[in-house]
Amino acid sequence: MKNHKPIHFLILKVIGFALLAVGVFILVNGLRTQVPDMGEDNWFDTSRDKSFMIFGGIACCFISLPFLLLGFRPEIAxxxxxxxxxxxxxxxxxxxxxxxxxxxxxxxxxxxTTRSIKKGLADTMYCKHCGAEIDRDSKFCSVCGQAQ
Ligand SMILES: [Zn+2]
Incomplete structure (x- = not known):
């Protein structure tokens, strides 16, 4: 199977990464504008003119996710x-x-189980002379030939 990558996946990847980069850039700059003002000030003070950058940056990162997911669909599949x-x-x-x-x-x-059933059912005894297992009704040992 040839590893062909349709161009639209590449475009989606580029858009996704661009949005992510822009989102991170906006977010970092938005945070940087807030840092000197932190102190006892309210972090979410909306009157500060650049606090929207934090939310804008986060939103931009989130918007990039579907593009990246769609762009990487062949790899994910x-x-x-x-x-x-x-x-x-x-x-x-x-x-x-x-x-x-x-x-x-x-x-x-x-x-x-088979062995124990056989043993249980079979009417056997042991030769008096050699100890071989033989039928109970046999008159002579089948191994040593001695009379029982
Ligand atoms: Zn015997």
Whole structure:
């Protein structure tokens, strides 16, 4: 896939950054005009001729946000796709682990259960001579051949 960036995203980015820069510039200058007057004076004294710059600057910064968001939409979309893929991959690995662990536990449990059922059901005894497990009704040991 080619990394083509449509021109209108670039324009939106430029407008967004320009608004942000202008907003920060106005805000900083508005704050600078207020600083010497701070003291015990009211910070929000609207009679001061340059206090509007603070609000104007903040407003300008806020107005720049949608432009920046729209301008960076391809990058944001790409990031979303990447994170979605990562989450999918991580989930897949987790699921595989869970399934494998569960399968292991299940097969282990089945083996143990089967073994104990077999032991419980089978009518077995142990050879008097060699100790091998043999059928209870057998007359001779199937391992050592001795009579029981
Ligand atoms: Zn035997």
């Amino acid at each position: 790409k990031m979303n796709v990447k994170s979605a893929k990562y989450i999918q991959q991580a989930n897949k690995e987790d699921l595989t682990d869970i399934v494998n662990d569960t399968a292991d536990i299940a097969s282990d449990a089945i083996t143990k």
